[in-house]
Amino acid sequence: MRIIDTDKEIAKQDFLNRRKKFFAQMQNDEIAMVFAATKKIKTNDVHYKFRQDNNFWYLTGFPEYNAIAVFFKTKDKEEYWLFCQEINHLQTIWDGKVIGCSKAKELYGVDKTFRLDEFKYGFNKLMNGSKTQSLIEEHEIEECRLNTFHGREILKDKWLDNKNFKLIDHLAIIHSLRLEKDAKEIEMLQQAVDLSVEAHIKAMQFSKPGVNEYEVAAILSHEFNRHNCEHAYLPIVAAGINANTLHYIANSSELEDGDLILIDSGAEYQNYASDITRTFPINGKFTKEQKIIYQLVLEMQETGFKAVKPGVAWNEIQDQIIRVLVEGLINLKILTGKVEDQLENGSYKQFYPHSFGHWLGLDVHDVGKYINGESFIKLREGMVLTVEPGVYISKDMAGVDNKWHNISIRIEDDVVVTKDGCDVLSKNLPKTIEDIENCCKRN
Ligand SMILES: [Mn+2]
CATH class of the missing domain: 3.90.230.10 (Creatinase/methionine aminopeptidase superfamily)
Incomplete structure (x- = not known):
């Protein structure tokens, strides 16, 4: 039996090919947001072993929680942004090192990476080109980050008013690709x-x-x-x-x-x-x-x-x-x-x-x-x-x-x-x- 080393197995090209197929199913001026799975609590301070969300994994191959992938398409370009955890020395003492923005860009074929706490600004920028106007509140970001039902509903509501992009049901596309x-x-x-x-x-x-x-x-x-x-x-x-x-x-x-x-x-x-x-x-x-x-x-x-x-x-x-x-x-x-x-x-x-x-x-x-x-x-x-x-x-x-x-x-x-x-x-x-x-x- 041949068991492959987990780290070496991540082939950027395979995930790139899937994203190509995914973009091909999107129309111009559409946007998709795909959330990583969250850490799940077993009891009190004890967590279950982390398992990535399958749809998120399928398109990104990114193994961490606290991550949001954004895909958008215009007549000029197709872009893949990733919001993820940045390396934090205090946090590293407890949980070990995370991948961080620059490594994520290098290893996972992302067009642009951002810290997760920049989601608000990235989001606003996509919405209306503005970095200053707050379109999404801090507590709402937390809901999104935790990938709660409420968080997804907030995003949906916000995007309904968006002039630049239409938020799509990415699951319908991913599920048909995964077949x-x-x-x-x-x-x-x-x-x-x-x-x-x-x-x-x-x-x-x-x-x-x-x-x-x-x-x-x-x-x-x-x-x-x-x-x-x-x-x-x-x-x-x-x-x-x-x-x-x-x-x-x-x-x-x-x-x-x-x-x-x-x-x-x-x-x-x-x-x-x-x-x-x-x-x-x-x-x-x-x-x-x-x-x-x-x-x-x-x-x-x-x-x-x-x-x-x-x-x-x-x-x-x-x-x-x-x-x-x-x-x-x-x-x-x-x-x-x-x-x-x-x-x-x-x-x-x-x-x-x-x-x-x-x-x-x-x-x-x-x-x-x-x-x-x-x-x-x-x-x-x-x-x-x-x-x-x-x-x-x-x-x-x-x-x-x-x-x-x-x-x-x-x-x-x-x-x-x-x-x-x-x-x-x-x-x-x-x-x-x-x-x-x-x-x-x-x-
Ligand atoms: Mn069976």
Whole structure:
């Protein structure tokens, strides 16, 4: 696995290319203001580890809080200004050095950098060319700086009266750009995925009857942390019936012999998320019934992979996967009746209540539309999504033969849409029954 040094990874050119695309979507005399994330308090004086805002990161690659990026376009020029923290020696004693204005300009391709407390003047200058007239009050600046809802509303109100520029909804543009990943982003996603693959393998090898879910979760955390990475989301380590809770995060039950365990976990690398699920037998061997359901979920996923290619609409993939599920459940006599009727009445939803996947990128459930107007989005090259079918049969599901009870399986991989199909980024993680059992060999 190749883990890249965080500091060296920031390539000015990649962010410059994104800003070019962003400016191309702006009209003359429009302005956009994008805010960095703020420090979040856990309790009293204790903060959460800082995590940059994804939209801000996408355009700037600037890693600090207390920053505002301003983009404006006229018929003569496109400019990117950054308001950020200036180096303050007293503050440095407590928090360490910040990047500061001059380094920010040099490293991040900014046209002009300003101290954050100059925002007021920069703002006024853009508004009416005046440096003196106060258009925004000190306390309002604080609201803006803290990126509060109120702060954003203040800005909106002020800009409504502005003669020079029209403030735009930058999120609509950024979200549509983020839907198609550039080569660098796919590289970042692959890194996140590779790290998750290693972690999942270690978790499969570690799991056994008698250990607790939180111990398995700790294996994942250790693997991510030792590469200076974090979980992209709270991991789901769900043994036995816990897998029926789709967003199970308690991770505090003991693993029992004979049960399956579902692990849904992904690393975050350079703010890019991965999202992978495997389900495997706690004692290392699938039972006959577990194998049958597992094989059905695999078949659903294989159908999904085949469907993913440019031009295919989101709902077509879901429809094809559901058809495989319904045919499978009827074959196993878990459902009865005709395929078309069962598709129509939605009876399969008790076994598979969620969609086949979601966009993946800086956010685990990445931004970008699924529906445009009346119709579902059609896939395009460079889009990245998960394919995650599942079948969940609870401990006492009425009308289902006992032998199928307590079998809940999801298999999730991350794929990028290529010119004529898709590439499964997480293909190196064991998945067939044979490969899983080999990986889970218990001594
Ligand atoms: Mn997912």
